[in-house]
Amino acid sequence: MTPPLPRFHRLPPEQRAAILAVARQHFAEHGPQNASYNRIIEAAGISKTAAYHYFDGREDLLTAVLDDVLARLLGALGAWTPAADTPAFWTRLEGDADTLSRHLIEHPDDLALAPAAVAQNGGTAWRDWFGALITDGQRLGVIRTDVDQDLLVTMTIAAFSAADEWTLTGLAAGREPDREQVWTLLRGLWGREAGGRAH
Structure with a gap:
């Protein structure tokens, strides 16, 4: 898996957090291998064109979500x-x-x-x-x-x-x-x- 594109990291923190929260919910509900990239970006309120400015695809988004979850777990500890x-x-x-x-x-x-x-x-x-x-x-x-x-x-x-x-x-x-x-x-x-x- 590869990390998100640099443009994603340049988004305001609250916008990044909102996208990751929607994606986290979808990946958790449907599983990392089964969640639909198109449904995630639609639920996050971003266009497919914009999404491809932030992520090369579904695997990039999954990497970002899992990195965020790990950071949240380590932050709790x-x-x-x-x-x-x-x-x-x-x-x-x-x-x-x-x-x-x-x-x-x-x-x-x-x-x-x-x-x-x-x-x-x-x-x-x-x-x-x-x-x-x-x-x-x-x-x-x-x-x-x-x-x-x-x-x-x-x-x-x-x-x-x-x-x-x-x-x-x-x-x-x-x-x-x-x-x-x-x-x-x-x-x-x-x-x-x-x-x-x-x-």
Whole structure:
């Protein structure tokens, strides 16, 4: 996928945001592979001629939407900064997980497109965030060091993805999932030598 054309980035921010919001809704509703480019640009209120000044086509628009979704997800999380100690690490991690869950609940289009968005550019930005988390956890002794870090990052991302889906499914069914089960699983994944989770 290629990025939008320079003219798109020269549009006023509110106009760019409006186009991306319409496109995000269509891609979320119909799927990244099935949404109609013509219907999106019609719903966004731009002509086909104007649209081709902003995007080479549907794939360019999809790239812009997925980049935007990823930025929104990473914005909800904020950059991972080193924790002062183990209790601060867990407090921050729980807070970030709750913030991301709330964001996904409040923005179902982001939820629908999250898997494709985090896979953008090989998932580098998403992996970088989790890499910082793992590195910090290892520094504090919260996360094991006897397993390849790339494998730990991959497994941690998979665990969080599954936990988010499990949490959101539970909330949709009207039950509050027991998040302590997520932390129990993470402690198991991250290793016995990490010690217990501090409260």
